[in-house]
Amino acid sequence: MDGKVIVVTSGKGGVGKTTVTASVGAALAKQGKRVAVLDMDIGLRNLDVVMGLENRIVFDVVDVIQGRCKLRQAALKDRRIENLYLIPASQSDEKSVIKPQNMTWLCNKLRREYDFALLDCPAGIEQGFKNAIEAADEAIVVCTPEVSSVRDADRVIGLLYARSITPRLIVNRIVPKLVEKGDMLSHADVVDVLSIDLLGLVEMDDAVVVSSNTGNPLVQQKDSRAGMAFNRVAMRLDGHPDLPVEDPMAGRSFWQKVGKKLGRKDRTAKR
Amino acid sequence: MTFHSLIKKLLNKPDSSRNVAKKRLQFALVYDKLEVRDDMLEDLQQDLVEVITRYFEIDRDALSLDIQRMEGSSALILNTPILAAKHRKEGGARAHA
Ligand SMILES: Nc1ncnc2c1ncn2[C@@H]1O[C@H](COP(=O)(O)OP(=O)(O)O)[C@@H](O)[C@H]1O
Ligand SMILES: [Mg+2]
Numbered sequence: 001m002d003g004k005v006i007v008v009t010s011g012k013g014g015v016g017k018t019t020v021t022a023s024v025g026a027a028l029a030k031q032g033k034r035v036a037v038l039d040m041d042i043g044l045r046n047l048d049v050v051m052g053l054e055n056r057i058v059f060d061v062v063d064v065i066q067g068r069c070k071l072r073q074a075a076l077k078d079r080r081i082e083n084l085y086l087i088p089a090s091q092s093d094e095k096s097v098i099k100p101q102n103m104t105w106l107c108n109k110l111r112r113e114y115d116f117a118l119l120d121c122p123a124g125i126e127q128g129f130k131n132a133i134e135a136a137d138e139a140i141v142v143c144t145p146e147v148s149s150v151r152d153a154d155r156v157i158g159l160l161y162a163r164s165i166t167p168r169l170i171v172n173r174i175v176p177k178l179v180e181k182g183d184m185l186s187h188a189d190v191v192d193v194l195s196i197d198l199l200g201l202v203e204m205d206d207a208v209v210v211s212s213n214t215g216n217p218l219v220q221q222k223d224s225r226a227g228m229a230f231n232r233v234a235m236r237l238d239g240h241p242d243l244p245v246e247d248p249m250a251g252r253s254f255w256q257k258v259g260k261k262l263g264r265k266d267r268t269a270k271r
Numbered sequence: 272m273t274f275h276s277l278i279k280k281l282l283n284k285p286d287s288s289r290n291v292a293k294k295r296l297q298f299a300l301v302y303d304k305l306e307v308r309d310d311m312l313e314d315l316q317q318d319l320v321e322v323i324t325r326y327f328e329i330d331r332d333a334l335s336l337d338i339q340r341m342e343g344s345s346a347l348i349l350n351t352p353i354l355a356a357k358h359r360k361e362g363g364a365r366a367h368a
Contacts, residue, residue, distance in 0.1 A: 147296050154300050182287030189293045193300065 002111040003034075006118050006237070007136035009160075009167075011152030013123030015144045016172035019208055019218075021120035022050045023227065024140075026217040027234030029084035033115040036075060038087045040132045041122040042098065045089035052079065052215020053086050062090035065102045071109050080217060085114075095128040100135075107135035116237070125159060133160060139167035140199060145174055145185035154194055168199035170233065175204045176248045186249065200233035202226050203248050305345045307338055319349065328354040 008021045018039075025037035038061055039047035048054040059074035064087070071087075078084035090097075110117035119136060122128035133139065139160050143153035153169070160167045171187045178184035187201050205226035211218040218227040219234075225248075235243050316336045323329055334351040 147292050147299070150296055151299050151303070155303065179289070182289045185289055185292050185296075189289070193293065193296050 003113070003115045003117060004138060005107045005110055005136045006116065006138045006140060007121055007132050008118055008140045008142060009121035009129065009132065009156055010142045010149070011123070011125060011156040012143070012149045015149050016142050016170075016202070017123075018047050018050050018120050019212070020140065020142050020170055020172065020202075020230070020233075021047060021118045023218045023230035024234050024237070025116070025118045026051075026078070026081050026084055027219045027231045028116050028238055029078070029081045030219065030231075031234055031238055032083070033238060034083045034113070036085045036087055036110060036114045036117045038110075038117060038119050039089035040119050040128060042089050042093050042095045042128060043091065044122070045091050047120050048076075048086060048088045049215065050212050051086055051217075053088075054215075057088050060088045060090040061106075062093050062097055065098055065106060071106075071113060078217075080220070095122070095126070095131070098127075098131050100131060103131050103134040125156065129156075129159075133163060133165065136165065139165045140170055141167045141196070142170045142172055143190065143194075144172055145179070145187070145190055147185075150185070150190055150193060157194060157196060166197075168197045169194060170200040170202060171198075172202045173204045174201060174248050176252050179249060180252055187247075198245050199236060200229055201245055201248055202229045302340075305338075305340065312336060312338070323351065325357070326359075327356055330354060 008017050008024075010017050021037050025035050029035040037047060037051075039045050040061070041047075042062065045060075048057060053076050056076050059069040061074065063069045064071050064074045074087050075085035076088065078086065107117070119132045121132035141153050141156055141160070143149045157167055169191065171190050174187060175184055179186045187198070191198055203225050205224055207221050207224035208218060208226050211221065211224075211227075218224055219230050221227045229246070232243060232246065236245075316334070319336065320329070320331060320334065330352045334349070336350075337348045339346045339348055
């Protein structure tokens with residue numbers, strides 16, 4: 001059966017596309033799938049560093065497209081996780097060296113070789129973005145609970161719909177304490193404004209920074225709430241579409257805390 | 272209103288920065304969608320002139336087409352002098368109306 005090509009995009013930079021691509025890719029591979037993650041940020045590669053593979057690059061995605069190597073030669077095997085491969089971006093080319101028709105060709109090859117291919121999209125909505133969404137089957141839109149990020153997400157969602165792709169949303173960098181104080185948009189606010197299906201909710205988590213320092217996969221850290229959230233996203237993408245999205249606010253409201261102190265075990269999500 | 276939701280309301284005042292953010296966002300998204308590209312406006316003008324000249328003789332150069340923005344809504348304003356009405360023959364498009 002043919003695999004799926006999923007583009008990870010956001011409009012705004014710095015909201016977590018690369019983190020999502022690396023972590024969800026790793027989580028899908030842990031579940032036994034054959035996974036490729038592709039850095040489509042031509043000229044500004046960084047998925048390789050996040051995954052700790054920066055010293056092993058020989059060929060890149062532009063080499064594949066221009067026929068200088070085979071897809072398999074450019075795919076770097078992950079050091080820790082079986083069945084996970086990185087196809088890095090080229091560091092010296094410009095985004096315009098890739099044309100939309102190249103993407104159609106590449107995505108067809110990816111579907112044949114892998115169960116899942118995740119494309120880490122560059123920021124913006126220009127050529128690099130257009131290339132990344134050109135031949136994708138599905139899309140994950142990432143945003144943070146901030147006005148500018150949600151606004152950009154809305155724009156990108158519109159552009160995806162125009163290409164007949166119905167995206168799903170990951171809200172990243174949620175700080176439950178701030179939401180509780182009334183100083184951060186809640187995920188319910190974001191979903192309400194964007195009216196789009198939710199794929200995952202990820203808290204702000206120091207482990208994300210630590211993992212990107214060391215290049216060790218976040219999803220292998222059992223005590224990381226963000227890592228666990230990404231594992232659940234991967235389950236939703238692969239075989240468990242109805243796995244409920246865990247509410248980071250669960251068990252945080254004043255009355256639930258009092259309840260817990262009194263020994264009640266009610267941790268259902270209320271908003 | 273339960274005691275619980277009253278407390279919640281007091282804790283989460285309507286002017287919390289979270290609520291301000293949500294309102295600003297909702298306005299920004301509506302506003303963004305009202306934005307129209309210039310070339311689209313030009314195409315629309317051509318199409319409109321084509322339709323109007325089936326019914327009226329107009330001064331094409333004096334015609335103006337604009338979008339006027341108001342808070343939360345906007346209007347398409349077309350202004351054109353009419354030189355003469357065209358007298359259509361029996362059996363025209365509207366004969367059965
Ligand atoms: N859930 C999170 N908690 C803490 N830091 C995060 C989280 N998600 C992303 N970051 C950090 O935010 C920065 C931007 O993330 P990145 O994935 O590179 O965004 P993008 O690819 O969209 O530009 C990185 O330094 C990353 O470590
Ligand atoms: Mg990135």
